[in-house]
Amino acid sequence: MIVAERKPLGEIIGFIEGFGRVLVIGCGGCATVCLAGGETEVRIVGSALRIAARKSGRYQEVLEDCVTRQCEPEFIEAVPERVTGQSVDAVLSLACGVGVNLLAERLGDVPVFPGLNTKFLGATAEPGVWVEMCAGCGNCMLHLTGGICPVARCSKSILNGPCGGSSDGKCEISPDVDCGWELIIRRMERLGTLDKLREIVAPRDWSSSPHGGPRRVVREDLRQLAAEAEEERATAA
């Protein structure tokens, strides 16, 4: 999932304190799963904002909503209508950055503020702890490393690790961070594939990663199907 964390309330209040009617909108996808921006958190943030407004003597009305997923156009279709219909002055999104972007593209002159810091692609390690496991680099090499990602889990994204900073299974940057390469080596030992690590991995092509510019995935087969369905509808009409 995309792991996010709520911004400090002070920062959020700084974004929205000048607006009369604010809509706090959560997301039922990853942000809910990582307990940062689901229905519950929308209620908590909504209450906190109302309390803050009252304490500082500001007039502010805080509305609440939560959509199934803010990253899908069809799930946010109703948001612009609500914003216009209820004269919302500003929107606070408790989705990941994708949700904020998508809402911002659709909300005309109404500002959208981020209520979360989008952190990484990761998993729950234990209750209250999430760890990064994928860097979204666009050219998966997990088949070479026993399913453990050196790009995301090595602090230096070294492809021929481990560097000299590995100590007792931990990374040089912090005793709280596992050495990704220690994990890779132990995993490949168990798989009996450690020999694979004798081969040098060549400098990789990072053009599939964010370094190649904003990315898009195009599936021509799906585009074709959609075009055909559209044509059928037109013919039927």
Added chain:
Amino acid sequence: MRSGSNLERVLEAGHFAVTAEIGPPMDCNGDVVLEKARMLRGCADAFNITDCQTAVVRMSSIASAVLVMREALEPIIQTTCRDRNRIAIQADILGAAALGVRNCLCIAGDHQSFGAAGKLKGHPGAKNVYDVDSIQLVSILKGLRDEGRQQGGDEIEKRPPLCIGAVWTPMGDPIDFRPWRLAKKVEAGADFIQTQGIYDMQLFRQQMKRVRDMGLHEQTAILAGIIVPRNFGMLRYMDAAVAGVSVPRELMKRMSAARDAAGEDKAQARRNQEQEGIKIAVELIDQARETEGVRGVHIQAIEWERKLPEIVERAGLLPRPPVSAEA
């Protein structure tokens, strides 16, 4: 002869090589570099010029190398993968070669979070690069030198004559894998290897046995790293906090005994420890020389460079063999 560097000549002639380290200053005072160079002239075959070591901004390795060459010392520039992508690295390497640099050490580089250690602020918020890793960097330099080809595939006319170095942490974790990682560096094209500082000579010798069994010592020149201990606190710190460095209890005891022998006299305690530290360094150099497959030492006297001539002298490694600096 691939580079014609003094270091390469010394090694090819079968001499036991000595390299040392010069740390550039945190400002633009070239006199600091020149002064260190004058102080160290003649006590090593080549001198590593660190590249923003511990992620602290310092005068650039290449610029400092050029200063060092003015004093007729041979530099080994260090190139980390932390701060530059393959475009910048290759550009810098070609520039360095044009300026007369003949040795380059390829390293990953300490993570930028290190810069904020101790009293310094560093730049822990910097964005790192790590476009390539140190092994890939070695292969890139080899490609430039031996195939006349940039990493992207474009051909070049004049090839940089470089003696290519890499580092090895023989006792780093996971220790079983370390000889294999060395093998990858050798396969990538490392002409020489400088190791992380060694205090546990027994464990190092076990690792060297594995290296010899793999035949790696014949394909590259391994220079054992010696970090001159200055006091008990430094030894304890390195043992506890520096990855891949473990200090045997016996050495710790010697240093603490030296300190305690001075009683309350702090100045004497410092002198005692410094003397003991130099003695330990000389002994470690001797032991490294007696280790089969070790072809030299890389001595680091961190912020204590002025003691290097004495240490090298006492180790019986002076004068350095007279091989001409340029082909």
